[in-house]
Amino acid sequence: MSTTTEILLPGLVEPHELRTVQRELPPPAHGQALVRVEATGVSFAEQQMRRGKYYDQPAFPFVPGYDLVGTVETLGPGTDPALLGRRVAALTKIGGWATRVLVDAADLVPVPENLDPAAAETFVVNGITAWQLLHRHAKVLAGQTILVHGANGGVGSTLVQLARLAGVRVIGTASARNAEAVAALGATPVDYRGDVTAQVRALAPNGVDAVFDHVGGPGIVDSFRLLAPGGTLVAYGSASTKNETGNSRLPVLALFARLLLWNTLPNKRSAYFYNIWAGLRRRSAFRARLAEDLTAVLALAARGELDPQIAARFPLTAAGDALALAESRTVTGKVVLLPQAG
Numbered sequence: 001m002s003t004t005t006e007i008l009l010p011g012l013v014e015p016h017e018l019r020t021v022q023r024e025l026p027p028p029a030h031g032q033a034l035v036r037v038e039a040t041g042v043s044f045a046e047q048q049m050r051r052g053k054y055y056d057q058p059a060f061p062f063v064p065g066y067d068l069v070g071t072v073e074t075l076g077p078g079t080d081p082a083l084l085g086r087r088v089a090a091l092t093k094i095g096g097w098a099t100r101v102l103v104d105a106a107d108l109v110p111v112p113e114n115l116d117p118a119a120a121e122t123f124v125v126n127g128i129t130a131w132q133l134l135h136r137h138a139k140v141l142a143g144q145t146i147l148v149h150g151a152n153g154g155v156g157s158t159l160v161q162l163a164r165l166a167g168v169r170v171i172g173t174a175s176a177r178n179a180e181a182v183a184a185l186g187a188t189p190v191d192y193r194g195d196v197t198a199q200v201r202a203l204a205p206n207g208v209d210a211v212f213d214h215v216g217g218p219g220i221v222d223s224f225r226l227l228a229p230g231g232t233l234v235a236y237g238s239a240s241t242k243n244e245t246g247n248s249r250l251p252v253l254a255l256f257a258r259l260l261l262w263n264t265l266p267n268k269r270s271a272y273f274y275n276i277w278a279g280l281r282r283r284s285a286f287r288a289r290l291a292e293d294l295t296a297v298l299a300l301a302a303r304g305e306l307d308p309q310i311a312a313r314f315p316l317t318a319a320g321d322a323l324a325l326a327e328s329r330t331v332t333g334k335v336v337l338l339p340q341a342g
Helices: 044-050 117-121 125-138 154-165 176-185 196-203 217-225 250-262 283-302 316-327
Strands: 002-008 019-025 032-042 067-075 087-091 100-104 145-148 169-174 188-191 208-213 227-235 270-273 310-315 334-338
Touching (some): 002 316, 032 117, 032 316, 067 100, 087 117, 087 283, 117 283, 117 334, 125 154, 125 227, 125 283, 145 154, 154 169, 154 176, 169 176, 169 196, 176 188, 196 217, 217 227, 217 250, 227 250, 250 270, 310 316, 316 334
Parallel strands (some): 145 169, 169 188, 208 227, 227 270, 310 334
Antiparallel strands (some): 032 067, 032 100
């Protein structure tokens, strides 16, 4: 038996009301691996879950943690012995805010040894999302121009870098305080508190080839109107509604319906909703696609072609402070938790 320390989200509470608990873990079952977590992170999903606003909201209480990076300590029967002692990454949705986690071995993706765990952590859910948005959905080409909303965020900052590596011109929205950081990533910053449409039109008079929008709400209409003929809008969230009361699924369903309607119009523009878990029912194909995309992103990071945007590092027991900082919208990149620190 192994002991794990976990951060528990007991209900609709403030960040400082998260609880630290300990429990015994059973040995890994068939096909499982016990991973000693070296880095996990605070994504927008946990911010939604704290409010009970995540689309697939888990029942309280639960341990948050959308992804993790760690080292395999023990393997259950029916697993590849080569995984033992390897540094790996996994997409977990929940459960990652812990010192040790049991994970299906088939969900583990090797992490290059020269990549710091905290750096690698910034590219798990964010890297998979950004890569798939850019290359699998919008299929943006070199020389094209895109608009990235929230270019200073975890997904946004990774998306900007991947696009620049692909020879794509990037316009990125952010607050004025984060404009310099967005410019350093290679994007032209636009103040989201101003007239975004006018600012983008001045930079791209004929429209942009793709818009990546995690905000949703009324602003999604402007995102669609900013598309050039043949352009693609990819929505991947509804951040603008995270503080609204009511059914957590309704804003996403309303957004999805609007995107479907736009695809019926004779305007030669496309609109899609991205969900990282799409295709999960075909689990083997889903795992293969996820591993392929994450491996590509981690390889770029290991070669120094991607710069990990670490907003801050906290020990696991300071998860409440980490969550509060992430929710403040004052940082660039991802807030990382280090379970083995302190």
